[in-house]
Amino acid sequence: MDDRSPRARRIPRWLLVFAAICAAISTGIALGVIGLGSDGSSRGSAPGASPSPPVQAADLPAGQEKHTDPRNEAIARLLERRATAVRTHDRAAYLATIDPAAKAFHDAQAAAFDNAAQIPFASWDYELVAADAFTLPEQRLATFAGATVFAAQVDLTYRIDGFDSAPVRSPQYLTFVLRDGAWLIAADTDGTDSGMRGAVQVWDLGPVAVLRGDSGIVLGVGDGTDLRSYQKDMDTAVPDVHKVWGGVWAGKAVVIVPANQEQMARLLGAEPQQYARIAAVTTGERGADVDAAAADRVIVNPDAFRELGAVERRVVMTHEITHVASRAFTRNWTPTWLSEGFADYVGYLNSGQTIRSAAPELRRDVREGRVPRTLPADEQFETTQEALPQAYEMGWLACRMIAERWGQEKLVEFYRAVGEAPPPGVGQPDQKSRLTSAFVSVLRISPADFTTQWAAYVQAQVK
Numbered sequence: 001m002d003d004r005s006p007r008a009r010r011i012p013r014w015l016l017v018f019a020a021i022c023a024a025i026s027t028g029i030a031l032g033v034i035g036l037g038s039d040g041s042s043r044g045s046a047p048g049a050s051p052s053p054p055v056q057a058a059d060l061p062a063g064q065e066k067h068t069d070p071r072n073e074a075i076a077r078l079l080e081r082r083a084t085a086v087r088t089h090d091r092a093a094y095l096a097t098i099d100p101a102a103k104a105f106h107d108a109q110a111a112a113f114d115n116a117a118q119i120p121f122a123s124w125d126y127e128l129v130a131a132d133a134f135t136l137p138e139q140r141l142a143t144f145a146g147a148t149v150f151a152a153q154v155d156l157t158y159r160i161d162g163f164d165s166a167p168v169r170s171p172q173y174l175t176f177v178l179r180d181g182a183w184l185i186a187a188d189t190d191g192t193d194s195g196m197r198g199a200v201q202v203w204d205l206g207p208v209a210v211l212r213g214d215s216g217i218v219l220g221v222g223d224g225t226d227l228r229s230y231q232k233d234m235d236t237a238v239p240d241v242h243k244v245w246g247g248v249w250a251g252k253a254v255v256i257v258p259a260n261q262e263q264m265a266r267l268l269g270a271e272p273q274q275y276a277r278i279a280a281v282t283t284g285e286r287g288a289d290v291d292a293a294a295a296d297r298v299i300v301n302p303d304a305f306r307e308l309g310a311v312e313r314r315v316v317m318t319h320e321i322t323h324v325a326s327r328a329f330t331r332n333w334t335p336t337w338l339s340e341g342f343a344d345y346v347g348y349l350n351s352g353q354t355i356r357s358a359a360p361e362l363r364r365d366v367r368e369g370r371v372p373r374t375l376p377a378d379e380q381f382e383t384t385q386e387a388l389p390q391a392y393e394m395g396w397l398a399c400r401m402i403a404e405r406w407g408q409e410k411l412v413e414f415y416r417a418v419g420e421a422p423p424p425g426v427g428q429p430d431q432k433s434r435l436t437s438a439f440v441s442v443l444r445i446s447p448a449d450f451t452t453q454w455a456a457y458v459q460a461q462v463k
C-alpha cells in the first residue's frame with residue numbers, strides 16, 4: 001500500500017501489542033514468564049511443572065564437584081569441548097560431541113552449526129544446571145539398549161559481539177549417553193513430553209543472515225533480502241528513543257527476523273496462533289539492570305510487518321525499542337498503562353498520527369457515552385481482551401497528557417520514579433504506593449486529581 005494515500009491510515013492497534021517475556025532467567029531452574037500476557041503455560045516449563053529441586057552442579061566449587069560426582073565432571077568436560085568447538089569454528093569437534101547413533105539429531109546439530117556461521121559471538125558457554133532434570137520414557141530408554149544415560153538441563157549462555165553486554169541464557173534439556181566410557185549427547189528433545197522443552201534460538205530455524213546497522217544488528221532467517229528495511233527501521237528508531245529516554249541504556253538493539261509467524265512463535269515457545277495478531281515482541285527480564293537489558297531481543301512477526309506501511313513499521317519498531325531502553329526501570333509493579341502508554345508515546349511521536357486516527361476505538365466509546373473514569377488495570381492489557389485497543393489508547397493518552405502539561409522530561413522522570421529499585425533490604429513495593437509517591441514527588445499531583453484531569457483530557461481529545 002502507498003504511504004502517501006490521501007486518507008491517513010491508522011495503525012491497527014493489535015499490531016502494537018507487546019508481551020514481556022522473561023527470556024533471560026538467572027537461576028536456570030525453570031523458564032518463567034513475567035507476563036503481561038497469559039502465555040505462561042505454553043513455555044513448556046512453567047514453574048509449576050518444574051522437577052524436584054535440581055542439583056545445582058554448576059554452583060558447586062570446582063573441587064567439591066570433582067570429588068562428589070565424577071559423572072558431572074565428565075559431562076562438564078564434554079560441554080567445554082563443545083563450547084570451545086563453537087568458539088573456534090571447529091565443526092568436526094562440535095559434531096564429535098554427538099552420539100553417532102543419533103543420526104537425525106547429528107544432522108540437525110550440523111545444520112544449526114552452519115546456520116549460525118555468520119553470527120559474531122563474543123562468548124559461548126554451557127552450564128550444567130540440573131542433573132536428572134527429566135525422566136526418559138521407558139520406550140525411549142529401550143532404544144539405548146542398556147547403555148547408561150543421563151538427562152540434564154544445560155544452559156547455553158552467549159553474547160553477540162558488540163551488542164550484548166550481558167549473556168543471553170537459553171536452557172536446553174539434553175540426553176547424554178555413555179559410549180565406550182565416553183559421554184556423548186544423544187538428543188535435545190527427550191524432555192518435551194515432561195514439559196522440559198529447550199528454548200529455540202534463531203539458528204535452529206534456518207541459515208541466519210546478519211546485517212549490522214548504525215544502532216544495532218539484524219539477524220534474519222533466510223536469504224536476507226528483506227533485512228535492509230528492518231535495519232533502516234531500527235536505525236531510525238534507536239536515536240528517536242534515545243532523544244526521549246536519554247543516555248541510561250545501551251543505545252543499541254538486536255532485532256530478530258524469523259522467516260514467518262510460525263517461526264516467531266517457536267522462538268517464543270508459543271503455539272503458532274498465539275502471536276497471529278502481534279507485529280513484534282520484545283523479550284527481556286523486567287527490572288534487569290542496564291547491562292543485562294542489553295540482552296533484550298526485538299522479535300518481529302514478518303507476516304504482520306508485510307501489512308504495514310513505512311510509517312507504521314517505524315512506529316512499531318520505535319515502540320518495541322522503547323521497551324528495550326526503559327527495561328531497567330520497568331518493574332513487576334510498573335502499571336501496564338504506563339509501560340505501554342510510554343512506548344506508544346515515543347512510537348507515535350513525530351509519526352504524524354492524530355488522536356482521531358490513532359484512537360478510534362476510544363473515540364467511539366466516548367461518543368457513545370462510555371467515558372473512562374479510571375486508568376486501565378493491568379488485566380485490561382491481556383491479549384484476549386476485546387477492549388485491548390482502548391486500553392492502549394488510554395495509556396497512550398495518559399503519557400501524552402503528562403508530556404503536554406508537565407513536559408516530556410517529567411514524563412521520563414515519572415517513569416523512572418515508578419520503576420526505581422527499592423532500597424536494599426526493602427521488599428518489592430506495591431504498584432499503588434509506588435505510583436502515588438511518583439505522582440506526588442514528580443508531578444506534584446494526587447493520583448485522584450491526575451485521574452480526574454486525565455478523564456477530562458480523554459473526553460476533550462477524542463471529540
Ligand SMILES: [Zn+2]
Pocket residue numbers: 016017018019319320323339340343
Ligand atoms: Zn508494548
